[in-house]
Amino acid sequence: MTSSDVLPVAVIDGGPVGLAAAAHLIQRGLPVKVYEAGSTVGANVRDWGHVRLFSPWEYNTDTAARVLLQSHGWQEPLGKAMPTGSDLYEAYLKPLAETSEMAAVIETGAAVKAITRQGADKVLSRGRETKPFVLAVSTGNGSIRRDLARAVIDASGTWTAPNPLGAGGTLAEGEAETAANIAYGIPDVLRRDRAAYVGRTTLVVGAGHSAANVLLDLAKLAERKPATSIVWATRGENLMRVYGGGRADQLPARGELGSRLKALVDSGQVTLVAGFSVVRVRTAGGQVMVEGEAASGIREISPVDRIVVSTGQRPDLNLTRELRLDLDPWLESAKALGPLIDPNLHSCGSVPPHGHRELAHPEPGFYTVGIKSYGRAPTFLMLTGYEQVRSVVAAIAGDLAAADDIHLVLPETGVCSTNLPVDGAPASSGCCGGPAPAKADACCVADAVAKAEGQSGCGCGPAKVPEKVAEPAGCC
Incomplete structure (x- = not known):
């Protein structure tokens, strides 16, 4: 049995959130290994390289990654400009991966096929947390090697697992043949x-x-x-x-x-x-x-x-079949995130701050981050993933004060799904009854009314939602 103390933290996927995790680990002096299945980092981003993001550069780069890049003379893109996927790769991900610190820990063409514990399937409980993780890694030559890790940060995303055409979540009849x-x-x-x-x-x-x-x-x-x-x-x-x-x-x-x-x-x-x-x-x-x-x-x-x-994506759960995960039963997100991001309930773009505690699973040392942490929910922003990995890496490093000091304020969409009319009913005037009065410190009419009555608000705005929420705030 190998001691986990000397092993690296495995980061699965070399996309924006995975590289951000690696940058934070490097910043804290922790050993790290990044596994990217594609031929370059950001392979999934390059696949949608023609798409322009609706969020500007300031929302699309990570703090630790910027520090690392700037130490190598990198010039940060203008904060208000909106990059395409190709811009994100060429001006940010590629130079980040080429820094000496990152280049030493990234392996491309390395697809992680499965994760387990050394000598233990998911049934075994005794001494489980002392056993290192084992990653089954394919490098394209038909063979599988096994790498050990002290912790795993799964940032593999959902891009390669699109939802099918069939409305019920399975292939429509004739879909495969067509x-x-x-x-x-x-x-x-x-x-x-x-x-x-x-x-x-x-x-x-x-x-x-x-x-x-x-x-x-x-x-x-x-x-x-x-x-x-x-x-x-x-x-x-x-x-x-x-x-x-x-x-x-x-x-x-x-x-x-x-x-x-x-x-x-x-x-x-x-x-x-x-x-x-x-x-x-x-x-x-x-x-x-x-x-x-x-x-x-x-x-x-x-x-x-x-x-x-274009019906969205879903997480690939085969990768973690032998790990003990706690998932939301319908979103397949990290369970604690489910009530906060459920599109059936709330979609204002105001996800409460969350970090390592919400992203952890019953499997000690394993974290799901990035868009995969949202499962099938469609409201993820890159900025969320950067704050997630900052908190997770701090927790792995044992710095719980920093891990729990979470700050996340996201730009609202102006539409709350809690106030979306049912099909066939007349539409309301916007988010939760429409925009708040100009002088009100509120995000919408419902929020303004609630505050006028001495309540804390309806929960639409990021500043109005408590940092620790177990249940949806009940917007409107």
């Missing part, structure tokens, strides 16, 4: 993947920011090539969340994204089919027929040439 006509995520329809979309009819399925980006790019393509047509299908009929809070959004580019999309629908440039749940797809004459359930019964969208499935 794979040649289906893309998942955010294809580069204006450049890399243009040939598959120009002059054709594309159906985009999904109601989040990924779907919005694809639809806006397709609209640009249609302006240049009018034979290009766009159909948009959403499971729900209320689109306030994707249309966003407009000017009430504290990230203006995020609010503008929804406003531009709504304008395309209103003008007829995008044909919207709301309340449509895909159940089967089939090909006929080289095109695709899509059947789904609607309020009126079975309905067909056809024919289309291409389907883009």
